[in-house]
Amino acid sequence: MSRLAIGRGAHSTGADTASVAVVEYKTTAEIRRALEGATTIQKVKALDELMWRAYGAGLIVEAEATALSALFETRKQILTTHAQDAAEERATADRRRASQAAARRGSAPRSQESLERRRRWAASGRLSPALAARHTPGEIAALSVVAAEAQARGDCRLPIGQIAALAGVCETVVRNALREARAHGLLTVEERRLTATRSDTNIVRIVSAEWASWLRLKQSSTPRGSGCKFAKPTNTQRLIKNGQRPAAPAQRLPGGRAAAQAAPESRSAEGR
Template sequence: MFVDELRRAAEAAARVELPAVSATLWKAFGAGQITEADATALSELIEARKAVPAAPRPAAALRGSRPRTDESLQRRRRWAVSGRLPPALAARFTVAELAVLAVVAAEAARHGRCGLAHGHLAAVAGVSVSSVKRAMKAARDLGLVEIEVRRVSAFRNDTNVVRVVSREWLSWLRLARTGGGVQVGAGTPTRCSSRAAKRPAEPSQGLPGRQGGIHRRVSADPGAGGGSRPNHVLGARGRTV
C-alpha cells in the first residue's frame, strides 16, 4: 500500500517536488516499510522524471508602459528630431526625454501649456511613463519648465500643468511659428530701385551718341546721296554750338 502511494506521488509530483519524494522513499526503505526491489524501481522512476526536460513556459504578456513596437519607436524618433527644442538644450536630453519635451512644446505652442497626463504623454511620444517622469524632472531642474501640481484631495491629484518658462526655448518656439525668420513672399524693392522707378523716362530722340561729353543727334539727309551728316550739335544744356 505504501509503495503504491509513493509511486503515485512520484508520477504526479512536479520537478521541484521530486527530491522530497526521493527522500521519503529512502526514509521508508530504511524503516523497512518497502522492499529493496520496490525502492529501486521507485528510485529509477524518480530519476527518469528528473531527466525529462521541463516544458517551456508560455510567453508572458507584455505589460507596463514601456513601448516595444516599431510604431512607438518611429513616433519617438520623429518627435525627437522635430526641432522643438534649441540644439543647445536638446543636447542635454536622451532621445526618449527629447521626444517627451517635444510633445510638451507642441502643446505649449498650441494652448500655452501642457495638461496631458503622464500616460497620455508616453503614448503620444512613444516612450515609457518612467521616461516622461525623468524628462519632466530634468527639465524642471534645469529651469526650462514650471510644473503645477493640481491636488484634488489628500489621495487624488488632477493632471499636472506644465508651462515652458525658459526664454531661450520660448524664443525658439516663436521663431518656429514665424517660419524660422525666413521672409516668405515677394521681396521688397530697395531704396535705389524705388527712386529709379519714380524717375520719369527720358524721351527717345533718334539714336543718341556720347562723344566727349557732347550729345549729338544725327539725321539722314536725302540730298547727300543717302549719307548722313550732323544736323546740329547740342551742348550739355541744350544750346546750339
C-alpha cells in the first residue's frame, strides 16, 4: 500500500513557531504495531484519524478499515481502564498519606480513666431503656452528664469540651448526641450569641416528659441517708476528775438481774 503520514502539530503562542513532526507508515501492519505501542488515548485517536483519512483517500480497503477500527476501540477501552485504575490508585495513596499524617499529628489518647468514666455515666441509668436504645454508649454518657447537670441546676450550661471530658468521650460524640436528642424532641438547645464571632455556652433544657419523669423517679428512689446512728459515750475522765467513779455493774442495776443473782448468795451465807 502507499505510505500514510500523520501530522502531530504543537502550536504555541508568542514568538514560538509551530513545528510539525511527520511519522510515516507504509503498511497496515505498521499501523497495528504503532497502535499496540500507543500508551495514550490521544495517540490512539491520532492513528484512528490517520486510518480513516487513508480510507477516504482509497489507500485502505473497507475490510482493513473495519478491522483496524475494532482494534482502535479495544485499545481505547484498555487505556481508559488503565487510566481509571491509575487514578484510583493515586486517590488511595493520597488517602493513605493523609491518614498517616493524621496519625503522626496524634489524637486524644483513649486512656483507661476515660473509658471508665464513659462506662460509669452510661450505666448511671439517667436514660430509660427506651431512650437509651436510640443512642450509642458514648452518646448515652454525654446525655447522662447533661441530665445530671439539669437535675442539679435546672438546665445544662456546660461547654462542649467539659461535657466531653466528664463523659470520657470526644467533642464530636457530644455534638452528635445533642443533635440526635434534639431531633427526637428530648431537649432544646438555646444559642447565646454575644457578637458576630463570639458566643456564650449554649443552654440545654430537657423538654421530654418521658425523660423528665424518669429522672424524677430515679431521684425519688435514690436513698438520701444510710440510716446509721452515732453513739454518744459517757465521758468517764470527767467523772473521775470530779471525785466520782462509775458505778459497779451490780449497783448499776438495782433490783435487776445483778440483785437477783446476789440474793441467793446472801441467803446461803446466812444459813451457814
